[in-house]
Structure formats: structure tokens, C-alpha cells
Amino acid sequence: MAETTLVGGKKSEAFVLSPEKLRRQRIAKFIGEGFLLTVASFVAIVVLFIFYFVAVDAIPFFQQRGFEEFFTSTGWYPADDPGEFGALAIIYGSGMVTIGSALIAVPLGISAAICLSDVLPFSIRQYAKPVIEMLAAIPSVAYGFFALVIFAPLLQNHGGPILMWAWWLIAGPFVLLAVVVAGDLLTSRQTDESRRKTMRTMLTGVLGVIAVVFLYWVGKTLNAIQILSGTNALNVSLILSFMALPTIVSVSEDSLQAVGRELREGSYALGATRAETLVRTVLPAASSGILAAVILGIMRAIGETMVVWMASGNSSHIPDPWYNYLDSIRTLTATIAGDMGEADQVTGSARYHVLFAMGLLLLVFSFISNLVSERIVIRQRKILSGE
Amino acid sequence: MNLGTRKILDRSFTVVGITSIMLMATALLVVVVPIFTGGIGAIYFEGTIEHRKLQYNEFGKGDRGAIERQIAETEPYRNEVFRILDAFGDEMETMEPGEKRNYLSKYKKVRKMLSRLLGPLPGDQKPILLRYQYGSTRWEKAEELLHDLMFVTKWDYSNPDEMAKRYFVPRADEFAGTALASLFLYLENNLEKMLLPERTFYWGFLTDRSLDAHIFGGIWAEIQGTFFLAVGAMLFAFPLGVIAAIYFTEYARDNFFTSILRSANSTLAGVPSIVFGLFGLAFFINTIKVSDSKSVLAGSLTLAIMILPTIIRAAEEAILAVPKTYKEASLALGSTKWRTIVTVILPAALPGIITGGIISLGRAAGETAPIIFTAAVSVGATIGLADVFTMPTPALSWNIYNLASEHEAANEIRHVQYGMVLALISIVLLLNLSAILLRARISKKLKG
Numbered sequence A: 001m002a003e004t005t006l007v008g009g010k011k012s013e014a015f016v017l018s019p020e021k022l023r024r025q026r027i028a029k030f031i032g033e034g035f036l037l038t039v040a041s042f043v044a045i046v047v048l049f050i051f052y053f054v055a056v057d058a059i060p061f062f063q064q065r066g067f068e069e070f071f072t073s074t075g076w077y078p079a080d081d082p083g084e085f086g087a088l089a090i091i092y093g094s095g096m097v098t099i100g101s102a103l104i105a106v107p108l109g110i111s112a113a114i115c116l117s118d119v120l121p122f123s124i125r126q127y128a129k130p131v132i133e134m135l136a137a138i139p140s141v142a143y144g145f146f147a148l149v150i151f152a153p154l155l156q157n158h159g160g161p162i163l164m165w166a167w168w169l170i171a172g173p174f175v176l177l178a179v180v181v182a183g184d185l186l187t188s189r190q191t192d193e194s195r196r197k198t199m200r201t202m203l204t205g206v207l208g209v210i211a212v213v214f215l216y217w218v219g220k221t222l223n224a225i226q227i228l229s230g231t232n233a234l235n236v237s238l239i240l241s242f243m244a245l246p247t248i249v250s251v252s253e254d255s256l257q258a259v260g261r262e263l264r265e266g267s268y269a270l271g272a273t274r275a276e277t278l279v280r281t282v283l284p285a286a287s288s289g290i291l292a293a294v295i296l297g298i299m300r301a302i303g304e305t306m307v308v309w310m311a312s313g314n315s316s317h318i319p320d321p322w323y324n325y326l327d328s329i330r331t332l333t334a335t336i337a338g339d340m341g342e343a344d345q346v347t348g349s350a351r352y353h354v355l356f357a358m359g360l361l362l363l364v365f366s367f368i369s370n371l372v373s374e375r376i377v378i379r380q381r382k383i384l385s386g387e
Numbered sequence B: 001m002n003l004g005t006r007k008i009l010d011r012s013f014t015v016v017g018i019t020s021i022m023l024m025a026t027a028l029l030v031v032v033v034p035i036f037t038g039g040i041g042a043i044y045f046e047g048t049i050e051h052r053k054l055q056y057n058e059f060g061k062g063d064r065g066a067i068e069r070q071i072a073e074t075e076p077y078r079n080e081v082f083r084i085l086d087a088f089g090d091e092m093e094t095m096e097p098g099e100k101r102n103y104l105s106k107y108k109k110v111r112k113m114l115s116r117l118l119g120p121l122p123g124d125q126k127p128i129l130l131r132y133q134y135g136s137t138r139w140e141k142a143e144e145l146l147h148d149l150m151f152v153t154k155w156d157y158s159n160p161d162e163m164a165k166r167y168f169v170p171r172a173d174e175f176a177g178t179a180l181a182s183l184f185l186y187l188e189n190n191l192e193k194m195l196l197p198e199r200t201f202y203w204g205f206l207t208d209r210s211l212d213a214h215i216f217g218g219i220w221a222e223i224q225g226t227f228f229l230a231v232g233a234m235l236f237a238f239p240l241g242v243i244a245a246i247y248f249t250e251y252a253r254d255n256f257f258t259s260i261l262r263s264a265n266s267t268l269a270g271v272p273s274i275v276f277g278l279f280g281l282a283f284f285i286n287t288i289k290v291s292d293s294k295s296v297l298a299g300s301l302t303l304a305i306m307i308l309p310t311i312i313r314a315a316e317e318a319i320l321a322v323p324k325t326y327k328e329a330s331l332a333l334g335s336t337k338w339r340t341i342v343t344v345i346l347p348a349a350l351p352g353i354i355t356g357g358i359i360s361l362g363r364a365a366g367e368t369a370p371i372i373f374t375a376a377v378s379v380g381a382t383i384g385l386a387d388v389f390t391m392p393t394p395a396l397s398w399n400i401y402n403l404a405s406e407h408e409a410a411n412e413i414r415h416v417q418y419g420m421v422l423a424l425i426s427i428v429l430l431l432n433l434s435a436i437l438l439r440a441r442i443s444k445k446l447k448g
Helices: A019-065 A068-072 A088-119 A122-137 A140-186 A193-223 A233-258 A261-269 A274-303 A306-311 A332-346 A350-384 B003-043 B049-059 B064-093 B097-118 B139-150 B171-175 B181-195 B220-251 B256-270 B273-285 B296-321 B324-332 B337-366 B385-389 B396-406 B414-447
Strands: B044-047 B151-156 B165-170 B198-201
Touching: A019 A068, A019 A350, A019 B220, A019 B256, A019 B273, A019 B296, A068 A088, A088 A122, A088 A233, A088 A274, A088 A332, A088 B003, A122 A233, A122 B003, A122 B337, A122 B414, A140 A193, A140 A233, A140 A306, A140 B003, A140 B337, A140 B396, A140 B414, A233 A274, A233 A306, A233 A350, A233 B003, A261 A274, A274 A332, A274 A350, A274 B003, A274 B256, A274 B273, A306 A332, A306 B396, A332 A350, A332 B273, A350 B256, A350 B273, B003 B044, B003 B414, B044 B139, B049 B064, B064 B097, B064 B181, B097 B139, B097 B171, B097 B181, B139 B151, B139 B171, B139 B181, B151 B171, B165 B171, B171 B181, B220 B256, B220 B296, B220 B337, B220 B385, B220 B396, B220 B414, B256 B296, B273 B296, B296 B337, B296 B385, B324 B337, B337 B396, B337 B414, B396 B414
Parallel strands: none
Antiparallel strands: B044 B198, B151 B165
């Protein structure tokens, strides 16, 4: 390489690289990249370590007690001697609040995501997003405190009326809408326009009366319910659903955005309304991404500790009847958090290791659902990009 | 389908979407507003003379002369109460043994409640626990206590189909015809003069240590503990996260190994927080023994690995958002790749990276499950900076749980719990708000 001569006869070495220097630079680059790679692999190492160390403490439990009791018995008396370690009721409790929160969060989250991506104008969207972020930012213990101190007494003292109002407000509009649609669909065979109109009015009227009676009857039944304890599966499901919502909304919104304009415009051009476009065209195209969102949201609900620990009642039994959401339950996460304090002093006992077995169960579940959702997202991206 | 029906369906679809957004905003309000109003009550309330006495004796705050003057003001009214008690005590001495026994337990109950209201009564032993050395420090608590003192709560079980109904019987009826009967009316009329409630701003709630397990005093130990844990976690996670993000965006080739690293990242992001707690216990404390038992260090490390994926993702996004032209211009000027990253890309991406950092800081501050087994204690004093390697600390998140669910007097210190939740939420939301504002500024700047 040529040397440059500067003013005053000085020679600059700026662009000159002697073989020595070149070699040094290459070594530095090698070391530097190696360092970066090491740090980047740190995450993978941590994941391996988490699996290893949780498993190492979980395996002694299965060696001591086997698998059968843990997965099939509902007797949970870890403090007795000899203890009983049947986690079926606890696993069931975890599943119950997860399904409960999914039932609330999934429809709500998907419709909110649709609204954010397709319905609201950009100016309003800007204000809606921070609301969702705030909802995600509130610490779980604050939600737990709300559930325990504010919501549980409310549910216990005014449970019936609350359920009734929720039923009227949520089911009311949908049932009436269903009446209108049903009236329309049932008379669509009739070709004579004026007769069809009268038939439709009559049919809608009759169905409407039936629907109102139905709504009233269910509302009255709900109003009569007395909730014995406010710390129950319903309380927890509701709070958990609001914690899972931000994840569901933001991931499904991304997925809806990924469906391009062309599909939407094609559908509009064929004369579809916005609702029809979204339901028939956009949602099917985005369905896998939405599925991934639902999986991620469910994971958030199943792994949540503080809310269920504080507000689920922590009683280890399968509710009677099995779908009774007004009963207290106990979940895996709450059991780990609650029992470790006492089990910690007896490190090495089955009582200590069983908690790690539960942790391993949670870990495996979250790992599998994460993997599945990741595959789904990648596949969707490939399909949409036309590969 | 009829066109009209289709239109109705379309409209209702829009309505459903907007309703769900409104529902989320309402949920946010429903959670935040009661916590906010309740939390304010921990700082701004009607404090009684007992509150001012406590503040002066325990923290040396307040004007001694004014407090003594006020105490002197309350003396005559309090002395009248003590006189009635003495009179009843004398009267009991003259009673039949059976009658006396009948009154004694009820009388003891009255004395106990009175001492909760006014502080130790003359003739009582000096209590050991601080909570019994002072009367009611908050006026609204005093009013509740007064109600309990005036009325006996009874439950009506007459209808077996319904839950028992509550009703109240005046306590004066129990003592009808004795000297004590006049006490209740006197208390009701003169309690204010005995306690002298004043509207008080108690900023010390945020900066005082707690007294007698949070019955009195403030929450400084918890705030400091939260600060140590969150900042400690950031110290580990932030540099690691940014370096990993640089690798992923600038150096990683699109191969199997990289995809495994990325999978590991999202797996780590999905691990339930309680499992981090288990891992922290099994690895940091039981295996490599960073400390003998729980410590701030172990907690910070556990929190650090929890927030690492978030930081990596945010930093990656920030780096990718830097326009390609910046990088190309720098490379064209002859600088090396590393130099380009350090002097051009990182400064441009810094606000975005910091935004991610702030959000992660908030998450580390609010998280409870990972620190239960690794760092948090229920009762503890503030710790010095040098103790972080060996000592556990109280922290807002853990103590909210502990005070709300496990404290022996959870119902009586609701205001402290609300205050703590408000403090925690304020910290987290302020951090998030600043992140949102910062991001808005960046996007404005990038638009030009």
C-alpha cells in the first residue's frame, strides 16, 4: 500500500498496514467476534442450565415416589409423615384457571387486535397502544392485591348481581344480534319480497321475545347465586385474562398487519363488507399467527404466580362439580411459591423435590408451547411472503 | 343474506371491537383508580395526636412545644374517661362475686378497646410491643374502633336458608345501671377532643423505616430493596443484552446455530417466573453459593436472566431501526466494522436501547416470584450498599404479598398495603411512561 505524504513532508501511516499490523487486526477481530459469540450463546447456556438444575432436583422425587401418585392422585398432604404427593387436583386447578382466562381473553384480545389493526383510525390507535402497554406493565403482585383486597370481597358480597349484570351486558347484545340474523336467514328462501318482510318481522319478534325470556331467566338464576368465597377460580381467571390480554393483542395485531393490503382490497372489490372481509379473508390468512398469540397468552396465564397465590383460595381439591368456577382451587405455581418456605429446611426430602417436579412440568409445558408458537409464526411468514 | 342485516352485522362487528378496547381501558382504570385513591390515604390522612406523639418519639420529627400543648389540651377529656373507669372499678369491688365475674370480662374488653383508642390506660403495665404503646394514629381507624366500642356485633342465624345477618346492640346496655354506662355517650361526644385529628401529609411514609412490622412508620426499606434488586439486575443484564443484540444483528450468519440461539432466547422469555425462582435457589444459592442464603446478589442475578431476553429483543429492534445509510456511509469512509458499530450504529440506536432497558427495569422492579426464594425477607431493616452480597432485603413486591396475605394484622394495615402498591405501581408506570415518551421522540426524530 502506498504511503501518503502530508504537508511538511510528514508521512501518514493512516492507510498503511504492515503485515504485522494486519495480523494483529485479524487476531483482534477473531477475539472480538469470539467474545460476542460467547456472550450471545450465554442465553442458550442459561436455558440449558435452567433445564438441568430444575431437572436434577426434580428427578429424586420421581425416584422416591414414582410417577403414578403424582399424576393420578388428588391427595396432597406433603407435611404428613409419610406424605402424600398427589398433584392431580393442583394440575387440574392450573388447567382450570388457564382455560377460564383463555375463554375471556381470547375473544376479547382478538377483537381488540382487529379493532387496532383495521377499524380504528391511526390517531386513536396511538392512544390505545399505551393503554395496552400499561396493562402489561402493572406488576403481577399489584393485580394479586387488587384481586384479593378489592375484587374478592366485592364478589363475595355482591356476587349474584355482578354475575347477572355481566350476563346482561355481554350476552344481551349478542343474543339480540343472533335473533336478527336468524330471522333474516330463516326467511331467505322466501322469494316474494313483501311476504318475506312480514314473515321476517314476525319471526324476529317471536324469536326476540323468546330470547328476552331466556336472558331474563338465566340472569335471574345468576342473581340468586351466593358466592361463599371471593377467592375462587372465577376471580383468578378474570384477573389472569387481563394479564394475558396485552400479549394476545400485540402478537395477533402483528399477525393481522402482516396480511397485506392486497388480500383486503381484493375482498372489498368483490363487494364484501369490512366485517366479511375480516372474518372470511383476513382472519383465515392470519389464523396461524393468532394461534401463536393465543398460545403465548395462555403461557403467561399458566406461569403466573402471585395472582393465583393470593386470590385462588389455595385449596387443593377438584371443584364439585368439575366446572364450578366459584370454588377455590390451587395451582402449580402457587404451590411452588407457598410450600417452598416450609420445604426449604428439609432439602433433599420428597417434599422439597416435588416442588421442582412441578417446576419441571411448567418448564416443559412452556418450552413445548413456545416451540410450537415459534414454528407457527415462521410458517406463516413463509406462506405470506409466498415462498 | 339481506343487505340490511349485513350492514347491521358489519356495524356490530365494529362495535364489538371498540367495546373490547374500551373494556381494556376500563379494566386499567378499575385496577388503578382504587389503588391510587387507597394509596394516597397512606400519605394524606387525618392524623391524631397519637400520630404526632409517635413521630416525635420515634423519629424526632415535629415541634415539641406544640405537641405538649396539644397533649395538655386533651388531658381533661381523657381524665374524665379515666375517672369513669375508676368509678366503675370501685363499684365492682362492692358487687356480689357472681355479678362481678359477669362484668369483669366485659369490662376487660372495654379497657382493651379503650387502650387501642387512646394509648395505655393508667394502671396498665407498659406494653412491650410498640403497637400497644400508642393509641389510634389515624382518625378513620379511631372512628371504626369507636363504633366497635359503642356497639356489640351480633349475627342473626334465624333463617337457615340465608347467610347470617349482622346487627348491632349498644354496648351501654351491657352496663346499664352502673357507673360505666355514661362512658359510651361521653366517648362519642368527646373523642375528637381527646385525639385532635388534623389533616396530615405524612411524606415520611416513603422515607421512614417501618416500626413494629409496618404497624407504624414507612416503607423506605422496601423501596430501597426494590431499587437495589432492579438496578443490580440491570447491571448484569444490560451490557450482556446489548452485546448479544450486536452479535445477532451485525455478526450472526443465517445458519442453524443462530436459529438455535434465537430459539433459546424466546424459550427463556417464556419460562414462568416462578421457575426462575427455583433455578435461582438451586443454582445461585445451593450450587455455586454466591451467598450462604438469600441475598440481594442472588436475587439480582435471577432477575437479570429473567429480563435478558426482553433487553436483547429491544436492543435488536433499536439497532435494526438505524437507517442502513448510516452504516454504509461510515464503512465508505474506511472505518472498520467494529468502529462503525461503536461510533455510528450504537449512538444512533441508543435511545431505543435505553427504552428497552427502562421497560425491563420496571419489570425487574415489579416481579415477585423470582425473588421469593432468592432475595426477599418479610421483616428487615434497610441494608447498606456493602451488604448486598450477603444480606437479603425487604422489597415492595414481596412485602405487598406478605402484608396482604400473611401479616397477623393484615386488615388493620390496609393503608400501608395500599401505599406500597401505589409506590410500586408509580415506579413501574413512571418508568413505562418515560419509555413511551422517549420512543415517541425517537420516531419523530427518525421521521425527520
